[in-house]
Amino acid sequence: MNIYEIKSMGDRINGNPYVGRGIVIGKTADGAKAAIAYFIMGRSENSRNRVFTVKDNAVFTEPFDVSKVEDPSLIIYAAVREYENKLIVTNGDQTDTIYDFVSRGEDFSLALTTREFEPDAPNLTPRISGMLTFDNGNFGYKMSILKSLDAEGSDCARYTFDYPSKAGLGHFIHTYVTDGNPIPTFQGEPERVEIPNDIDAFTNDIWENLDENNKISLYVRYVDLASGQSEERLINKNTIGG
Numbered sequence: 161m162n163i164y165e166i167k168s169m170g171d172r173i174n175g176n177p178y179v180g181r182g183i184v185i186g187k188t189a190d191g192a193k194a195a196i197a198y199f200i201m202g203r204s205e206n207s208r209n210r211v212f213t214v215k216d217n218a219v220f221t222e223p224f225d226v227s228k229v230e231d232p233s234l235i236i237y238a239a240v241r242e243y244e245n246k247l248i249v250t251n252g253d254q255t256d257t258i259y260d261f262v263s264r265g266e267d268f269s270l271a272l273t274t275r276e277f278e279p280d281a282p283n284l285t286p287r288i289s290g291m292l293t294f295d296n297g298n299f300g301y302k303m304s305i306l307k308s309l310d311a312e313g314s315d316c317a318r319y320t321f322d323y324p325s326k327a328g329l330g331h332f333i334h335t336y337v338t339d340g341n342p343i344p345t346f347q348g349e350p351e352r353v354e355i356p357n358d359i360d361a362f363t364n365d366i367w368e369n370l371d372e373n374n375k376i377s378l379y380v381r382y383v384d385l386a387s388g389q390s391e392e393r394l395i396n397k398n399t400i401g402g
Contacts, residue, residue, distance in 0.1 A: 164352065165352065166328070166329060166352045166353060166354055167351070167352070167353060167354065168353065168354045168365055169184065169197075169332065169353050169354070169362070169365045169366045169369065170365045170366070170368070170369040172332055172351055172353055173366070173369045173370055174369040176338050176371065177338060177339045177371045177373070177374060178201060178203065178336055178338055178339035178340075178343065178371065178374055179201065179334040179335070179336055179337075179338070179370075180201055180285070180334055180335030180336035180343070180346075181198070181199065181200050181201065181251040181288065181334065181335045182197075182198070182199050182288075182332060182333070182334035182335070183196070183197070183198050183249055183250070183251070183288055183289075183290045183303065183332070183333050183334070184196065184197040184198075184330050184331070184332045184353060184355075184366075185249070185290045185292060185301045185303065185323075185330060185331055186325070186326075186328075186329055186330020186331060186353065186355040187299075187325040187326060187327050187328070187329065187330070187355060188327070188328070188355050188356065188357045188382070189327055189328035189354070189355060189356060189357050190327065190357050191327035191328075191385075192357070192384060192385060192386070193357075193382045193383060193384050193385060194247075194292055194294070194299050194325065194382070194383040194385060195330060195355045195359075195362065195380070195381070195382050195383075196240070196247065196249050196290070196292065196380070196381050197362070197363075197366055197378065197379065197380045197381075198219070198239050198240065198249050198251075198378070198379050199366060199367075199370060199375070199376075199377065199378040199379070200212075200221065200251075200376045200377050201370065201371065201374040201375050201376055202374060202376050203339075203374060205228065205230075206228075206229070206230040206231060206235065207235060207376070208376055208398075209223055209224050209225055209228045209229065209235075209398070210222065210223060210224060210235055210236075210376055210377060210398070211223075211224045211376075211377055211396040211398050211399075212239070212377040212378075212379050212394055212396055214379075214392070214394060217242055217390075218238055218240055218241045218242070219238070219239045219240035219379050219394075220236075220237070220238050220239065221235060221236055221237055221239055221377070222236060223235075223236065224396075224398040234252065234278055234280060234285075237250075237252050237253040237255060237256075238253070238255045238256060239251070239255060239379070240255070240379065240381070241255050241256070241259050243259055243262055243263050245293060245294040245295065246262055246291055246292065246293050246294075247291065247292040247294075247381075247383070248262075248289070248290070248291050249289070249290045249291075250287065250288065250289040250290070251287060251288050251289070251335065252278065252287050254271075254272065254275045254287050254289055255289075257271050257272070257274060257275055258271045258272070258289060258291060262291075268289075268291045268302050268304070268320070269302070269304070269318075269320045272287075272289060272304050272306060272318060272320070273318065275287060275306060276306050276316035277306050277307050277308050277313070277316055279313075281313055282311075282342040283342045283343045284307070284308040284313045284342075284345070285335055285336075285343075285345075286305050286306055286307035286308075286335050286345055286346060287304075287305070287306040287307075288303070288304065288305050288306075288333050288334070288335060288346075289303070289304045289305075289306075290302065290303045290304070290333075292383075294383075294385070294388075297385050297386060298325060298385060299325050299385070300322070300323060300324050300325060301322075301323050301325065301331075302320060302321065302322050302323070303320070303321045303323070303331060303333050303350050304318070304319065304320045304321070305318075305319050305333060305346060306318050306319075307319075307345050307346070308345065311342075321349060321350055328354060328355060329352065329353075329354075329355065330352070330353045330354070330355040331349075331350035331351065331352060331353065332350055332351045332352075332353045333346065333350040333351070334346055359380060359382045359391055359393055360393065362380060363378065363380045363393040363395070366378055366380070367395050375397060376396070376397050376398070377394075377395065377396045377397065377398075378393075378394070378395045379392070379393070379394050380392065380393045380394075381393075
């Protein structure tokens with residue numbers, strides 16, 4: 161068993177009907193750019209009724225059809241925000257919690273001690289989060305998962321992973337192992353994945369291999385470490401006329 165094996169995102173997700181929401185962070189193979197990706201999937205009509213929008217360098221989930229919104233509390237949030245040299249990406253409104261803490265000079269992990277998994281029993285969906293910190297043409301990143309300690313949701317277990325950036329290497333964390341009832345929560349460390357130099361190749365590898373029935377939206381951003389300039393891609397399954 162090769163515990164250091166690095167797979168493409170397509171290999172990680174192809175054939176899996178439901179990995180839920182997923183975050184990828186890493187550095188391109190040429191070492192020139194930081195990369196993030198965030199995607200959402202959904203099984204219910206409420207979950208599927210979403211699109212990503214970009215406003216002022218932040219990414220938001222919003223309802224596609226406002227008339228069909230049942231419960232906005234767990235599906236509408238800022239998924240990506242920036243603060244100075246930090247780039248935050250999460251699967252819920254803990255994005256704002258992390259932003260508030262780091263803007264006061266406090267820590268990513270400390271911010272997440274104030275949050276826990278989602279109150280959506282019996283699934284008890286984990287909260288997954290990531291933050292890149294840029295420093296003199298390089299960066300490091302942290303990833304976190306907050307999940308239930310047991311099937312009853314009696315308490316929250318908090319895990320934080322702290323990575324230096326390495327060319328060609330990314331880490332992928334997602335909310336679920338696969339489909340089920342209840343849906344089984346992600347286990348173990350974030351998975352090691354390839355980060356190609358080309359943003360379109362990376363975007364297509366994720367989108368084309370997510371389950372066709374359950375995928376909803378994908379956002380990808382590459383940040384040039386020398387110039388600080390960003391390039392982004394956004395795909396929504398729900399489109400006007402779509």
